[in-house]
Amino acid sequence: MGGFKMSLVVGEISYTNMLPLYYYLDRDHLNKLGCMFIPQVPSQLNAGMSKGIIDVGGISSFSYGEHVDKYTILPDLSVSSPQSVGSIFLFSKVPLTQLDGKKVALTSSSATSVNLLKIILQTFYGLNVEYEVMKPDFDEMLKDHDACLLIGDDAILTFWNLKEKIHRYDLGQMWYEHTKLPMTFAVLAVRNDILEKENHRIATLFDNFITSKKKCIENNYSEMISSIRQDFGGSKSFWENYFHGLNYDLSERHIEGLYHYYDLATDLSLLKKVNTISLWSALDRCHSI
Incomplete structure:
Protein backbone atom coordinates (compact mmCIF):
# COMPACT_ATOMS: atom_id res chain seq x y z
CA MET A 1 0.00 0.00 0.00
CA SER A 81 -14.29 40.00 -4.30
CA PRO A 82 -13.07 42.51 -6.89
CA GLN A 83 -14.97 45.18 -4.92
CA SER A 84 -17.94 44.70 -2.57
CA VAL A 85 -18.27 41.15 -1.25
CA GLY A 86 -21.92 41.32 -0.15
CA SER A 87 -21.61 38.94 2.81
CA ILE A 88 -18.92 40.36 5.09
CA PHE A 89 -20.33 43.33 6.96
CA LEU A 90 -19.51 45.54 9.89
CA PHE A 91 -22.84 46.58 11.42
CA SER A 92 -22.41 49.69 13.57
CA LYS A 93 -24.63 51.85 15.78
CA VAL A 94 -22.47 54.87 14.92
CA PRO A 95 -20.67 55.98 11.72
CA LEU A 96 -17.38 54.13 11.22
CA THR A 97 -15.20 57.17 11.98
CA GLN A 98 -16.81 57.46 15.43
CA LEU A 99 -15.69 53.96 16.53
CA ASP A 100 -12.46 55.19 18.14
CA GLY A 101 -12.31 53.88 21.71
CA LYS A 102 -15.50 51.88 21.19
CA LYS A 103 -16.20 48.13 21.51
CA VAL A 104 -16.59 45.86 18.49
CA ALA A 105 -17.78 42.24 18.61
CA LEU A 106 -16.10 39.87 16.14
CA THR A 107 -17.61 36.68 14.76
CA SER A 108 -15.97 33.46 15.97
CA SER A 109 -16.46 31.89 12.51
CA SER A 110 -13.70 33.66 10.62
CA ALA A 111 -10.02 34.58 10.54
CA THR A 112 -9.52 36.50 7.29
CA SER A 113 -12.36 38.98 7.88
CA VAL A 114 -11.56 39.53 11.56
CA ASN A 115 -8.00 40.52 10.70
CA LEU A 116 -9.11 42.48 7.65
CA LEU A 117 -11.38 44.56 9.90
CA LYS A 118 -8.45 45.27 12.23
CA ILE A 119 -6.37 46.42 9.23
CA ILE A 120 -9.21 48.63 7.94
CA LEU A 121 -9.98 50.28 11.29
CA GLN A 122 -6.41 50.66 12.55
CA THR A 123 -4.30 51.13 9.40
CA PHE A 124 -6.76 52.79 7.01
CA TYR A 125 -8.74 54.89 9.54
CA GLY A 126 -6.35 55.20 12.51
CA LEU A 127 -8.99 53.98 14.97
CA ASN A 128 -8.21 52.20 18.23
CA VAL A 129 -10.96 49.77 19.05
CA GLU A 130 -11.57 47.18 21.77
CA TYR A 131 -12.43 43.75 20.28
CA GLU A 132 -14.23 40.73 21.65
CA VAL A 133 -14.79 37.46 19.78
CA MET A 134 -18.33 36.11 20.10
CA LYS A 135 -20.69 33.58 18.55
CA PRO A 136 -22.30 35.11 15.44
CA ASP A 137 -25.57 36.48 16.85
CA PHE A 138 -26.43 40.06 15.86
CA ASP A 139 -28.65 40.90 18.86
CA GLU A 140 -26.30 39.38 21.44
CA MET A 141 -23.25 41.01 19.85
CA LEU A 142 -24.79 44.49 19.87
CA LYS A 143 -26.08 44.25 23.45
CA ASP A 144 -22.81 45.49 24.94
CA HIS A 145 -20.90 46.53 21.81
CA ASP A 146 -21.09 49.48 19.44
CA ALA A 147 -20.56 47.40 16.29
CA CYS A 148 -20.28 43.78 15.18
CA LEU A 149 -18.65 41.87 12.34
CA LEU A 150 -20.64 39.08 10.67
CA ILE A 151 -19.69 36.97 7.67
CA GLY A 152 -21.24 34.53 5.23
CA ASP A 153 -24.86 33.51 5.58
CA ASP A 154 -25.09 35.08 9.08
CA ALA A 155 -24.26 38.45 7.49
CA ILE A 156 -26.75 38.02 4.64
CA LEU A 157 -29.64 37.02 6.94
CA THR A 158 -28.86 39.89 9.31
CA PHE A 159 -28.81 42.34 6.40
CA TRP A 160 -32.20 41.05 5.18
CA ASN A 161 -33.75 41.37 8.64
CA LEU A 162 -32.29 44.72 9.75
CA LYS A 163 -35.04 46.77 11.37
CA GLU A 164 -33.35 49.59 13.23
CA LYS A 165 -31.17 52.25 11.67
CA ILE A 166 -27.78 50.57 11.64
CA HIS A 167 -24.76 51.61 9.59
CA ARG A 168 -23.50 48.80 7.35
CA TYR A 169 -20.01 48.59 5.88
CA ASP A 170 -18.86 46.04 3.28
CA LEU A 171 -15.28 44.96 4.03
CA GLY A 172 -14.55 44.01 0.42
CA GLN A 173 -15.57 47.47 -0.76
CA MET A 174 -13.50 49.25 1.91
CA TRP A 175 -10.44 47.13 1.07
CA TYR A 176 -10.84 47.97 -2.63
CA GLU A 177 -11.26 51.70 -1.97
CA HIS A 178 -7.98 51.83 -0.05
CA THR A 179 -5.88 49.38 -2.11
CA LYS A 180 -7.50 49.10 -5.57
CA LEU A 181 -6.81 45.35 -5.27
CA PRO A 182 -9.19 42.38 -5.06
Whole structure:
Protein backbone atom coordinates (compact mmCIF):
# COMPACT_ATOMS: atom_id res chain seq x y z
CA MET A 1 0.00 0.00 0.00
CA GLY A 2 3.00 2.30 0.50
CA GLY A 3 1.39 4.69 2.97
CA PHE A 4 -1.84 5.05 0.97
CA LYS A 5 -4.41 6.81 3.12
CA MET A 6 -7.81 5.15 3.20
CA SER A 7 -9.59 8.46 2.99
CA LEU A 8 -8.69 11.95 1.86
CA VAL A 9 -10.54 14.37 4.13
CA VAL A 10 -11.85 17.41 2.24
CA GLY A 11 -12.96 20.52 4.11
CA GLU A 12 -15.99 22.31 2.70
CA ILE A 13 -16.77 25.87 3.88
CA SER A 14 -20.48 25.74 4.70
CA TYR A 15 -21.43 29.16 3.30
CA THR A 16 -23.20 29.91 0.04
CA ASN A 17 -20.25 32.03 -1.14
CA MET A 18 -18.11 28.85 -1.43
CA LEU A 19 -20.79 26.79 -3.17
CA PRO A 20 -19.79 27.30 -6.84
CA LEU A 21 -16.53 25.39 -6.23
CA TYR A 22 -18.38 22.43 -4.71
CA TYR A 23 -21.80 22.40 -6.37
CA TYR A 24 -20.98 20.22 -9.38
CA LEU A 25 -18.38 17.97 -7.79
CA ASP A 26 -18.81 14.35 -8.88
CA ARG A 27 -19.20 13.25 -5.29
CA ASP A 28 -20.00 9.62 -6.13
CA HIS A 29 -16.75 9.26 -8.04
CA LEU A 30 -14.79 11.19 -5.42
CA ASN A 31 -16.30 9.10 -2.60
CA LYS A 32 -15.26 5.93 -4.45
CA LEU A 33 -11.74 7.38 -4.63
CA GLY A 34 -11.89 7.76 -0.86
CA CYS A 35 -12.63 11.49 -0.56
CA MET A 36 -14.64 12.33 2.53
CA PHE A 37 -16.29 15.77 2.80
CA ILE A 38 -16.60 17.73 6.05
CA PRO A 39 -18.73 20.92 5.91
CA GLN A 40 -17.86 23.47 8.63
CA VAL A 41 -17.43 27.21 9.11
CA PRO A 42 -13.98 28.56 8.18
CA SER A 43 -12.60 28.78 11.74
CA GLN A 44 -13.38 25.07 12.33
CA LEU A 45 -11.78 24.06 9.03
CA ASN A 46 -8.73 26.22 9.79
CA ALA A 47 -8.31 24.38 13.09
CA GLY A 48 -8.96 20.96 11.54
CA MET A 49 -6.36 21.52 8.84
CA SER A 50 -3.72 22.79 11.27
CA LYS A 51 -4.24 19.68 13.45
CA GLY A 52 -3.97 17.37 10.44
CA ILE A 53 -7.61 16.18 10.72
CA ILE A 54 -8.43 17.79 7.35
CA ASP A 55 -6.13 17.21 4.36
CA VAL A 56 -7.34 19.62 1.71
CA GLY A 57 -10.10 22.17 1.13
CA GLY A 58 -11.34 25.68 1.72
CA ILE A 59 -9.70 27.67 4.50
CA SER A 60 -9.38 31.34 5.43
CA SER A 61 -6.64 33.13 3.51
CA PHE A 62 -5.33 34.30 6.89
CA SER A 63 -4.97 30.70 8.04
CA TYR A 64 -2.90 29.94 4.95
CA GLY A 65 -0.66 32.87 5.94
CA GLU A 66 -0.22 31.32 9.40
CA HIS A 67 0.81 27.93 7.93
CA VAL A 68 2.54 29.05 4.75
CA ASP A 69 5.40 26.53 5.25
CA LYS A 70 3.04 23.59 5.74
CA TYR A 71 0.37 24.21 3.05
CA THR A 72 0.26 24.65 -0.72
CA ILE A 73 -2.56 26.53 -2.49
CA LEU A 74 -4.48 24.99 -5.38
CA PRO A 75 -4.29 27.43 -8.33
CA ASP A 76 -7.19 29.23 -10.08
CA LEU A 77 -9.51 28.75 -7.08
CA SER A 78 -10.55 31.19 -4.35
CA VAL A 79 -13.44 33.08 -2.83
CA SER A 80 -12.61 36.70 -3.62
CA SER A 81 -14.29 40.00 -4.30
CA PRO A 82 -13.07 42.51 -6.89
CA GLN A 83 -14.97 45.18 -4.92
CA SER A 84 -17.94 44.70 -2.57
CA VAL A 85 -18.27 41.15 -1.25
CA GLY A 86 -21.92 41.32 -0.15
CA SER A 87 -21.61 38.94 2.81
CA ILE A 88 -18.92 40.36 5.09
CA PHE A 89 -20.33 43.33 6.96
CA LEU A 90 -19.51 45.54 9.89
CA PHE A 91 -22.84 46.58 11.42
CA SER A 92 -22.41 49.69 13.57
CA LYS A 93 -24.63 51.85 15.78
CA VAL A 94 -22.47 54.87 14.92
CA PRO A 95 -20.67 55.98 11.72
CA LEU A 96 -17.38 54.13 11.22
CA THR A 97 -15.20 57.17 11.98
CA GLN A 98 -16.81 57.46 15.43
CA LEU A 99 -15.69 53.96 16.53
CA ASP A 100 -12.46 55.19 18.14
CA GLY A 101 -12.31 53.88 21.71
CA LYS A 102 -15.50 51.88 21.19
CA LYS A 103 -16.20 48.13 21.51
CA VAL A 104 -16.59 45.86 18.49
CA ALA A 105 -17.78 42.24 18.61
CA LEU A 106 -16.10 39.87 16.14
CA THR A 107 -17.61 36.68 14.76
CA SER A 108 -15.97 33.46 15.97
CA SER A 109 -16.46 31.89 12.51
CA SER A 110 -13.70 33.66 10.62
CA ALA A 111 -10.02 34.58 10.54
CA THR A 112 -9.52 36.50 7.29
CA SER A 113 -12.36 38.98 7.88
CA VAL A 114 -11.56 39.53 11.56
CA ASN A 115 -8.00 40.52 10.70
CA LEU A 116 -9.11 42.48 7.65
CA LEU A 117 -11.38 44.56 9.90
CA LYS A 118 -8.45 45.27 12.23
CA ILE A 119 -6.37 46.42 9.23
CA ILE A 120 -9.21 48.63 7.94
CA LEU A 121 -9.98 50.28 11.29
CA GLN A 122 -6.41 50.66 12.55
CA THR A 123 -4.30 51.13 9.40
CA PHE A 124 -6.76 52.79 7.01
CA TYR A 125 -8.74 54.89 9.54
CA GLY A 126 -6.35 55.20 12.51
CA LEU A 127 -8.99 53.98 14.97
CA ASN A 128 -8.21 52.20 18.23
CA VAL A 129 -10.96 49.77 19.05
CA GLU A 130 -11.57 47.18 21.77
CA TYR A 131 -12.43 43.75 20.28
CA GLU A 132 -14.23 40.73 21.65
CA VAL A 133 -14.79 37.46 19.78
CA MET A 134 -18.33 36.11 20.10
CA LYS A 135 -20.69 33.58 18.55
CA PRO A 136 -22.30 35.11 15.44
CA ASP A 137 -25.57 36.48 16.85
CA PHE A 138 -26.43 40.06 15.86
CA ASP A 139 -28.65 40.90 18.86
CA GLU A 140 -26.30 39.38 21.44
CA MET A 141 -23.25 41.01 19.85
CA LEU A 142 -24.79 44.49 19.87
CA LYS A 143 -26.08 44.25 23.45
CA ASP A 144 -22.81 45.49 24.94
CA HIS A 145 -20.90 46.53 21.81
CA ASP A 146 -21.09 49.48 19.44
CA ALA A 147 -20.56 47.40 16.29
CA CYS A 148 -20.28 43.78 15.18
CA LEU A 149 -18.65 41.87 12.34
CA LEU A 150 -20.64 39.08 10.67
CA ILE A 151 -19.69 36.97 7.67
CA GLY A 152 -21.24 34.53 5.23
CA ASP A 153 -24.86 33.51 5.58
CA ASP A 154 -25.09 35.08 9.08
CA ALA A 155 -24.26 38.45 7.49
CA ILE A 156 -26.75 38.02 4.64
CA LEU A 157 -29.64 37.02 6.94
CA THR A 158 -28.86 39.89 9.31
CA PHE A 159 -28.81 42.34 6.40
CA TRP A 160 -32.20 41.05 5.18
CA ASN A 161 -33.75 41.37 8.64
CA LEU A 162 -32.29 44.72 9.75
CA LYS A 163 -35.04 46.77 11.37
CA GLU A 164 -33.35 49.59 13.23
CA LYS A 165 -31.17 52.25 11.67
CA ILE A 166 -27.78 50.57 11.64
CA HIS A 167 -24.76 51.61 9.59
CA ARG A 168 -23.50 48.80 7.35
CA TYR A 169 -20.01 48.59 5.88
CA ASP A 170 -18.86 46.04 3.28
CA LEU A 171 -15.28 44.96 4.03
CA GLY A 172 -14.55 44.01 0.42
CA GLN A 173 -15.57 47.47 -0.76
CA MET A 174 -13.50 49.25 1.91
CA TRP A 175 -10.44 47.13 1.07
CA TYR A 176 -10.84 47.97 -2.63
CA GLU A 177 -11.26 51.70 -1.97
CA HIS A 178 -7.98 51.83 -0.05
CA THR A 179 -5.88 49.38 -2.11
CA LYS A 180 -7.50 49.10 -5.57
CA LEU A 181 -6.81 45.35 -5.27
CA PRO A 182 -9.19 42.38 -5.06
CA MET A 183 -9.59 40.80 -1.61
CA THR A 184 -9.23 37.03 -1.35
CA PHE A 185 -11.12 35.73 1.67
CA ALA A 186 -10.64 31.99 1.23
CA VAL A 187 -8.30 29.71 -0.68
CA LEU A 188 -8.22 25.99 -1.37
CA ALA A 189 -5.14 24.58 0.26
CA VAL A 190 -3.59 21.17 0.78
CA ARG A 191 -1.22 20.05 3.52
CA ASN A 192 2.27 19.47 2.10
CA ASP A 193 2.65 16.11 3.88
CA ILE A 194 -0.49 14.94 2.05
CA LEU A 195 0.53 16.36 -1.31
CA GLU A 196 3.61 14.14 -1.46
CA LYS A 197 1.55 10.96 -1.10
CA GLU A 198 -1.74 11.97 -2.65
CA ASN A 199 -0.92 13.78 -5.87
CA HIS A 200 -3.28 11.66 -7.96
CA ARG A 201 -6.33 12.13 -5.75
CA ILE A 202 -5.52 15.84 -5.32
CA ALA A 203 -5.31 16.18 -9.12
CA THR A 204 -8.73 14.55 -9.57
CA LEU A 205 -10.25 16.74 -6.86
CA PHE A 206 -8.65 19.85 -8.37
CA ASP A 207 -10.11 19.04 -11.81
CA ASN A 208 -13.52 18.65 -10.17
CA PHE A 209 -13.27 22.04 -8.44
CA ILE A 210 -12.32 23.75 -11.71
CA THR A 211 -15.16 22.00 -13.58
CA SER A 212 -17.70 22.99 -10.92
CA LYS A 213 -16.59 26.63 -11.03
CA LYS A 214 -16.79 26.73 -14.85
CA LYS A 215 -20.22 25.08 -14.98
CA CYS A 216 -21.67 27.53 -12.44
CA ILE A 217 -20.35 30.50 -14.40
CA GLU A 218 -21.52 29.07 -17.76
CA ASN A 219 -25.11 28.60 -16.59
CA ASN A 220 -25.07 31.90 -14.67
CA TYR A 221 -25.29 30.04 -11.32
CA SER A 222 -28.94 29.26 -12.20
CA GLU A 223 -29.28 25.67 -10.92
CA MET A 224 -27.30 26.49 -7.81
CA ILE A 225 -29.39 29.61 -7.10
CA SER A 226 -32.62 27.56 -7.37
CA SER A 227 -31.37 25.16 -4.70
CA ILE A 228 -30.09 27.99 -2.49
CA ARG A 229 -33.49 29.72 -2.66
CA GLN A 230 -35.25 26.51 -1.56
CA ASP A 231 -32.97 26.20 1.48
CA PHE A 232 -32.48 29.82 2.27
CA GLY A 233 -34.97 32.15 0.57
CA GLY A 234 -34.06 35.40 -1.11
CA SER A 235 -34.89 36.56 -4.64
CA LYS A 236 -33.30 35.27 -7.82
CA SER A 237 -31.98 38.76 -8.57
CA PHE A 238 -30.44 39.09 -5.10
CA TRP A 239 -28.43 35.88 -5.56
CA GLU A 240 -27.47 36.69 -9.17
CA ASN A 241 -26.10 40.06 -8.10
CA TYR A 242 -24.40 38.46 -5.14
CA PHE A 243 -22.54 35.84 -7.19
CA HIS A 244 -21.67 38.34 -9.91
CA GLY A 245 -19.97 40.41 -7.21
CA LEU A 246 -17.78 37.48 -6.20
CA ASN A 247 -14.83 35.97 -8.02
CA TYR A 248 -13.47 32.43 -7.88
CA ASP A 249 -10.14 32.83 -9.69
CA LEU A 250 -6.65 33.31 -8.35
CA SER A 251 -4.93 35.62 -10.82
CA GLU A 252 -1.70 37.56 -10.38
CA ARG A 253 -3.81 40.50 -9.11
CA HIS A 254 -5.38 38.26 -6.48
CA ILE A 255 -1.92 37.11 -5.36
CA GLU A 256 -0.75 40.74 -5.26
CA GLY A 257 -3.77 41.54 -3.07
CA LEU A 258 -2.96 38.60 -0.78
CA TYR A 259 0.67 39.68 -0.34
CA HIS A 260 -0.52 43.21 0.48
CA TYR A 261 -3.02 41.86 3.02
CA TYR A 262 -0.32 39.69 4.62
CA ASP A 263 2.11 42.64 4.77
CA LEU A 264 -0.47 44.87 6.47
CA ALA A 265 -1.31 42.05 8.92
CA THR A 266 2.43 41.70 9.65
CA ASP A 267 2.69 45.46 10.29
CA LEU A 268 0.03 45.09 13.00
CA SER A 269 1.79 41.98 14.43
CA LEU A 270 -1.20 39.80 13.53
CA LEU A 271 0.96 37.51 11.40
CA LYS A 272 4.60 36.61 10.78
CA LYS A 273 5.98 37.82 7.46
CA VAL A 274 4.81 35.78 4.47
CA ASN A 275 7.66 35.65 1.95
CA THR A 276 6.33 33.17 -0.58
CA ILE A 277 2.86 31.98 -1.52
CA SER A 278 3.23 28.42 -2.87
CA LEU A 279 0.92 27.30 -5.67
CA TRP A 280 0.49 23.66 -6.63
CA SER A 281 1.41 23.11 -10.25
CA ALA A 282 -0.71 20.77 -12.31
CA LEU A 283 2.54 19.81 -14.05
CA ASP A 284 3.72 18.19 -10.81
CA ARG A 285 1.22 15.44 -11.36
CA CYS A 286 2.80 13.88 -14.45
CA HIS A 287 4.66 11.28 -12.43
CA SER A 288 1.52 10.10 -10.64
CA ILE A 289 -0.53 9.24 -13.71
